[in-house]
Each structure stands twice: as structure tokens, then as C-alpha cells.
Amino acid sequence: MDLEEKLELVKRNLEEIITYEELKNLLECEAKPKAYWGFEPSG
DSSP states (O other): OOHHHHHHHHHTTOSOOSOHHHHHHHHHHOSSOOOOOOOOOOO
16 A cells, blocks of 8 residues: 555544644654544533
8 A cells, every 4th residue: 555545544534633744754654653532522
């Protein structure tokens, strides 16, 4: 899978990312990057 395919897969169904460039750099440098999936209870 090339870099562009990885970027599209990661961005699919996301609400927000820090920056596109930071995501691209992460995918270029890390073989298995980790993600944080957080929830904010509000109400």
C-alpha cells in the first residue's frame, strides 16, 4: 500500500486530524503508528 492509499484510509470517517502534514510525516516514518480514540462526555 502506498502513502496516498494509507492517507485516504486513515482520513476516512474522521472528524478531525491535527494537520495533514503531520499525519503524512507520521505515516512516512512509522511502520505501525498508534492512534488515540477519545470521547468527551457532555450534557
